[in-house]
Amino acid sequence: xxxxxxxxxxxxxxxxxxxxxxxxxxxxxxxxxxxxxxxxxxxxxxxxxxxxxxxxxxxxxxxxxxxxxxxxxxxxxxxxxxxxxxxxxxxxxxxxxxxxxxxxxxxxxxxxxxxxxxxxxxxxxxxxxxxxxxxxxxxxxxxxxxxxxxxxxxxxxxxxxxxxxxxxxxxxxxxxxxxxxxxxxxxxxxxxxxxxxxxxxxxxxxxxxxxxxxxxxxxxxxxxxxxxxxxxxxxxxxxxxxxxxxxxxxxxxxxxxxxxxxxxxxxxxxxxxxxxxxxxxxxxxxxxxxxxxxxxxxxxxxxxxxxxxxxxxxx
Amino acid sequence: xxxxxxxxxxxxxxxxxxxxxxxxxxxxxxxxxxxxxxxxxxxxxxxxxxxxxxxxxxxxxxxxxxxxxxxxxxxxxxxxxxxxxxxxxxxxxxxxxxxxxxxxxxxxxxxxxxxxxxxxxxxxxxxxxxxxxxxxxxxxxxxxxxxxxxxxxxxxxxxxxxxxxxxxxxxxxxxxxxxxxxxxxxxxxxxxxxxxxxxxxxxxxxxxxxxxxxxxxxxxxxxxxxxxxxxxxxxxxxxxxxxxxxxxxxxxxxxxxxxxxxxxxxxxxxxxxxxxxxxxx
Numbered sequence: 001x002x003x004x005x006x007x008x009x010x011x012x013x014x015x016x017x018x019x020x021x022x023x024x025x026x027x028x029x030x031x032x033x034x035x036x037x038x039x040x041x042x043x044x045x046x047x048x049x050x051x052x053x054x055x056x057x058x059x060x061x062x063x064x065x066x067x068x069x070x071x072x073x074x075x076x077x078x079x080x081x082x083x084x085x086x087x088x089x090x091x092x093x094x095x096x097x098x099x100x101x102x103x104x105x106x107x108x109x110x111x112x113x114x115x116x117x118x119x120x121x122x123x124x125x126x127x128x129x130x131x132x133x134x135x136x137x138x139x140x141x142x143x144x145x146x147x148x149x150x151x152x153x154x155x156x157x158x159x160x161x162x163x164x165x166x167x168x169x170x171x172x173x174x175x176x177x178x179x180x181x182x183x184x185x186x187x188x189x190x191x192x193x194x195x196x197x198x199x200x201x202x203x204x205x206x207x208x209x210x211x212x213x214x215x216x217x218x219x220x221x222x223x224x225x226x227x228x229x230x231x232x233x234x235x236x237x238x239x240x241x242x243x244x245x246x247x248x249x250x251x252x253x254x255x256x257x258x259x260x261x262x263x264x265x266x267x268x269x270x271x272x273x274x275x276x277x278x279x280x281x282x283x284x285x286x287x288x289x290x291x292x293x294x295x296x297x298x299x300x301x302x303x304x305x306x307x308x309x310x311x312x313x314x315x
Numbered sequence: 316x317x318x319x320x321x322x323x324x325x326x327x328x329x330x331x332x333x334x335x336x337x338x339x340x341x342x343x344x345x346x347x348x349x350x351x352x353x354x355x356x357x358x359x360x361x362x363x364x365x366x367x368x369x370x371x372x373x374x375x376x377x378x379x380x381x382x383x384x385x386x387x388x389x390x391x392x393x394x395x396x397x398x399x400x401x402x403x404x405x406x407x408x409x410x411x412x413x414x415x416x417x418x419x420x421x422x423x424x425x426x427x428x429x430x431x432x433x434x435x436x437x438x439x440x441x442x443x444x445x446x447x448x449x450x451x452x453x454x455x456x457x458x459x460x461x462x463x464x465x466x467x468x469x470x471x472x473x474x475x476x477x478x479x480x481x482x483x484x485x486x487x488x489x490x491x492x493x494x495x496x497x498x499x500x501x502x503x504x505x506x507x508x509x510x511x512x513x514x515x516x517x518x519x520x521x522x523x524x525x526x527x528x529x530x531x532x533x534x535x536x537x538x539x540x541x542x543x544x545x546x547x548x549x550x551x552x553x554x555x556x557x558x559x560x561x562x563x564x565x566x567x568x569x570x571x572x573x574x575x576x577x578x579x580x581x582x583x584x585x586x587x588x589x590x591x592x593x594x595x596x
Contacts, residue, residue, distance in 0.1 A: 030500030031423025038414035038475065039429070045448065045467040046436050053447035063450075111341060114334040121335075127583060128342045132349070134575040134586070136529045136547040142554055142568035143352040146561060152367035154351055186345065191590060198591030218330055247442045250531045254551060268442060268532075275446045276536065288443050299438045 057286035063279040076286035085262065086287055089270035090294075092177070096252070096266060097245040099181040104241050108189050109234070112196035113222065126197065130190030137187075141254035144183045145170070148255075173263035176256045180264070183251055188244070192237045199233035200226070232309050239302035246295055267291050356380070356565035363561050379562035380570065389570055391542055392549040396574075399464045399545060400527040407469050407523045408516055415478025416504045420490055436472035442532060449536055463537040464545070468527055474519045477592065481515035482508060518589030521582055528575055546571050 057076055059068040080086050115125050132140065147154045148169040156166045167175045203226065211221045227234070249268035252258065258265030265273075271291070275284030351370070355363060356379050358372040383389060417423065418430055448467060457463040485508055493503045509516070534548045544552070550571045557563045579586060 027421050027500070028423045031417045031421035031426065034417035034421070034500070034504065035414045035423070035429055038410045038469075041410060041466065041469040042433065042436065042472070044451070044470075046439060046441075046444065046470040046472075047432075049444040049447035049451055050439055052451065053444065056447060056450075066454075111338065114338050117331060117334045118338060119331070121338075123583075125338055125342060126587060128345050130587065130590075131576065131579060132345070134525055134529075134579045135572045136550070136575070137531050138547040138550040138554070139568040139572040142550070142564055142571075143348050146355065146565065147348055147351065149367075154347075154368050157368045186348065194587050194590045243440060247440050249442065271443075271446065272532070276449075281446060281450070284446055288446060292439075292443050295440060295443070296438060 053285045056282050057289050059282045061282035063281045076283050080287050089265050089267040093266045096248050100184050100245045101241050103185045104192055105238050108192035109196050112193050116200045129193045132187045133190040137250040140187050148179055176264045180251050180255050195237050199230050203229050235305050235309050352565045352568055356562055356569050358562055360560055360562050379566035383563050383566045387553045392544055392546045396528050396545040399461050400524045402465045403468045403527045404520045404523045408520055410469055411474035412478045415475050416482045419479045419482035433472045433475050458537055459540050477519055478515050481512040517585045521586050521589055
């Protein structure tokens with residue numbers, strides 16, 4: 001594999017000479033041979049597209065003709081920075097993230113703490129919250145589209161029966177975000193719930209016994225013991241959730257199609273629209289890179305936060 | 316428990332009852348959408364038109380399911396989804412476990428660099444690569460083939476790390492002993508170590524299967540032929556055609572959800588453990 005030579009010797013090899021002579025070069029060859037198939041896929045379908053996308057962002061590539069097209073330098077980027085449609089879609093994505101992350105982290109945490117404490121039915125509760133997660137997005141949006149449907153849907157009818165005002169759940173941008181966010185919470189909370197549950201089960205019982213001996217109340221135990229001990233999981237879940245919410249596309253596309261107009265269009269759909277409907281691949285690639293930069297910054301912050309929590313845990 | 320004088324972890328009676336009540340309320344909210352979809356799919360269209368939010372019917376029937384299966388290539392989509400997901404699982408498990416083993420148990424030169432490179436891939440959200448990836452797959456002439464779905468999915472860095480962490484847990488003495496016996500490195504991986512990492516295989520296999528089955532944006536782009544579509548994309552194309560035939564829309568939703576729901580029922584423990592193990596690293 002030609003690809004394997006790129007990174008050879010890039011990092012200090014750990015010397016673990018456990019076998020007598022001859023073992024090292026054989027081990028070296030075997031290691032590379034076993035790594036090679038994945039690296040081929042990885043370079044072709046992940047690193048390759050990432051680099052290609054970066055290159056494309058400096059050209060006026062279109063999706064209708066093969067090849068990169070004409071080099072335009074930073075023109076695409078310059079245009080995007082002044083493109084109100086792009087920034088509006090970034091804003092929509094951020095707003096969706098703001099709407100979904102708190103319930104998906106806090107509610108999942110609370111439900112996990114409660115589920116930890118009931119003796120029976122834990123498996124059933126876990127099943128109920130996690131089952132929606134395995135459903136295809138199309139099924140989920142079909143079901144919620146029917147629940148939200150104006151006049152005839154279950155939710156508008158329930159609100160009416162309660163004497164509450166009935167908003168246009170899908171037709172109005174303000175409510176469209178909330179409707180898609182509620183769907184997303186229902187659909188994906190099980191994943192975070194299970195992560196929290198696993199974290200809670202790792203806390204040794206003795207810690208709680210000691211707290212009880214000291215006369216700590218349940219609330220106090222939760223606040224001063226469970227939460228600090230679970231901090232690595234909280235950080236992990238929060239960041240995974242932010243990254244997942246930042247990629248919102250499917251539910252929005254199927255439920256509101258970005259509408260009315262483009263008032264709920266997330267950035268992934270903006271990229272999709274400019275790249276595949278307007279055929280402006282180069283421009284779309286530049287938008288992707290800016291969006292990627294934002295995601296990358298969040299990821300780096302995540303990494304730093306994790307390093308810090310790990311250090312805190314060790315100290 | 317009640318005889319225990321220590322009331323630790325807030326496991327008092329009152330707190331337990333409170334927990335149970337809150338959980339039941341939330342669980343009810345979570346069950347309603349699925350139950351309502353199920354009930355609606357079994358009601359005759361005329362009844363739905365007369366009273367859309369009713370939970371009951373005088374004549375429950377499977378009529379809507381029959382109509383959906385007759386008028387759409389649902390069964391073909393099942394088959395496509397299944398073939399694609401199965402191919403993806405087999406290839407992904409083999410390729411990622413192989414490099415996972417190499418990273419965990421062999422000390423090849425440049426290993427640190429490979430490790431860092433794969434780690435960097437975790438930072439790249441797959442969805443943002445659709446545009447250049449589409450052009451690459453198009454360039455390879457793979458559009459409208461199963462391979463357009465299968466091959467890119469194999470480049471899954473997370474699976475590499477799940478395997479790496481499981482293989483790292485195996486004792487070095489085991490490998491050394493096999494080496495002394497003259498077993499090849501591939502033999503050690505295939506015959507000795509892989510059978511010991513069944514939980515990791517299960518986790519990666521189920522994850523890959525669910526992800527592949529539920530993938531939406533990518534198949535929407537690369538599969539344009541109706542007979543080649545997967546379940547989520549195919550369903551999206553027919554949904555609008557049903558208009559106000561809500562029993563049929565719900566029957567479609569249920570049919571689309573059913574296979575993975577059954578898989579989940581069967582492998583609940585493994586799936587949940589698989590999710591939990593991603594949080595360990």
